[in-house]
Amino acid sequence: MSKHCDEVAIRNYSENDLSEINKLYLVFQNLPFSYLRRERNFIEYYLLHPDVHADSIFVSVRDSQITGFVVVAITIEDDVKYGNLIEFQAIDPLSAEKLIQKVEEYCSKKDVDAIMVVPPPHLQQSIFLKQWVSFSPNTVIAKCVSPSILLKLLFSAHTKLKKRIKEESVIFLIDGVAYEVKSASDGVDVDTIQFTKVPKNKLVIGLSSRDLTKILFGRLNIVLAVITRRIKVSSVRRIGFVVKLLNELKIADALYVSLGDLV
């Protein structure tokens, strides 16, 4: 293990590293988390942070390949000097550990009072974190502002969801506005419709946009919500179908947001 660890070298970042750093984010694929897309322009943006300097950006290298990247911004808030790892990415725990060691050395030289990081999803269980304290710097809140756009995107991107509306359209009654989700030749259509009486042969699911947001992030017990009529279903016989469909609307268990993403 120590042999592998020794193979990883840490050096300061140079401009030529950018395209290789971009590739590091491929490890995010297929993880059950939502995250903000990081393209070249955003990596460059993190480097422009007023508290980031040329000597506070490090890369880990193994066999001439970049395996990790960290951007440190030292800020002073209420007389406390924080070493914020505004962006941190590594393809394996060893590179991550080496990078953190380097950051700790750097922060110690700068007389920092506390170091903060949000490790990416695949590094949340890393050994180096055992000496750190897990905490929530703040609470993340979400709201659905455009149900029609959201439903169209979700039904278009999810194969299972698309199949469910192939035979028959579904009407979502969200905060009193009806959205009909139906299969179209080029994908999925979502139309805002008006009705005074619930159509007899249509499946109507009534819920609030607040509950829709909770469903997206797995914060609502759908079965319980249907039983207690918090979510209203027009046909009792279709409850099983509705529960499955709403479960498939879930987009992620948790959100990954680095300190640099916080605005």
Place this chain on the structure above:
Amino acid sequence: MKEVLVRNYNSGEEEEIVNFLNFCYEKWGDINKWKYRYLLYPTFDKDNISILEHEGKIVGHGGIHFREMILPNGVILVGLMGDGAVHPDFRGMKLHSRLLRHRFEIAGLKGASLVFGWTSRGSDAYKSDIRAGFVEIKQLPAYIKIIKPEKVLKAGLKDFLVKNQKIRKAFQKIDFDIVFQFKEHTFSIRSIISTSKTSAMGGKDCVKIIFHEKAVKYLVNFRNMGKVRRVLSLLYLLLSLKIKIKVGSIRMFLKMLFRGWIFVKTL
């Protein structure tokens, strides 16, 4: 009734905005921070900043950035909200909600379906956002390595009091001082809430709260706990002697019991 107009940001207003944010947040930052946060942001557009204006002056501010979010099954455009502030003279007029609604409209026009915000649980802004239809969701935890706990504790407590006016007012009402001690470091509650530097440190007319080193990991999370968890955590820390309370006299002890109950209610 004060007439307030809601509009997007105009070029040339940068300095006025920074001054306004510094006034509302006490120490928000300088023009470089503003430029980084807005002008340099890769997707920045003028409608990313909403302004509330009264008689030509800025009385409210709200920012929103747009970014693509990768989901396990696709990509969606989302809005990230921040820097919401309303001038103290204009609070209680539902202007915070007006600023939110304006940004929701912009988000819809841009094709964003979800908006996110970051706030302290239980703070005034949090309560207002929940009323506006936001729901709390889970995010991956952050980790902190505390090198100088006494400084971090003091700053954390200050931030907690600034964002929770009820608790701050409850502390302001008490007629004795509370002194926190961590190892050889001490700081009083009066030095945190009042701007005056004169504060009672020690003596019979104060309550001393002594933190054990092991209390730190609970205290760093205190700010974002719900009410029940806060009370339970405090109880646990007291029972496990990770926090000790010392009083100078029996009179102080009785005072502390009475005022302590009021404090717990406001948590």
